Amino acid sequence: MSKATPGINPHSKPKGNGCQDCLKTGGWWLHLRRCAECGYIGCCDSSPGQHAAKHATEMNHPVVASFEPLQSWFYDYRKKKVLRGPRLLGPRWRPENQPAPGPEGRVPRDWESRLHDVA
Numbered sequence: 096m097s098k099a100t101p102g103i104n105p106h107s108k109p110k111g112n113g114c115q116d117c118l119k120t121g122g123w124w125l126h127l128r129r130c131a132e133c134g135y136i137g138c139c140d141s142s143p144g145q146h147a148a149k150h151a152t153e154m155n156h157p158v159v160a161s162f163e164p165l166q167s168w169f170y171d172y173r174k175k176k177v178l179r180g181p182r183l184l185g186p187r188w189r190p191e192n193q194p195a196p197g198p199e200g201r202v203p204r205d206w207e208s209r210l211h212d213v214a
């Protein structure tokens with residue numbers, strides 16, 4: 096059996112369709128990331144909440160997978176590096192009819208000026 100990549104649990108399932116913390120607190124996100132270890136869904140570093148990065152630090156789960164349709168990259172917050180990884184259990188992405196930014200109805204009109212600049 097091949098050795099698993101640390102931080103990636105191929106048996107974990109995504110825990111929803113939107114950033115769990117934004118949904119709890121009434122926030123909104125630009126793009127979604129999935130914790131490759133436990134399936135937590137959080138928002139990207141450009142989003143106001145940056146919940147994926149916070150989860151990575153707080154839980155010591157350093158690797159996320161993109162949860163945006165058709166994207167298959169992983170990112171390691173500790174190494175600050177894009178990774179390749181195994182195919183995770185589905186659904187692999189948020190529903191395609193779900194808007195980005197999201198969630199529907201909660202995105203402010205001036206959302207673009209509220210993003211974090213992470214270029």
Ligand SMILES: [Zn+2]
Nearest residue numbers: 114138144146
């Ligand atoms: Zn969030």
Ligand SMILES: [Zn+2]
Nearest residue numbers: 130133135156
């Ligand atoms: Zn996690």
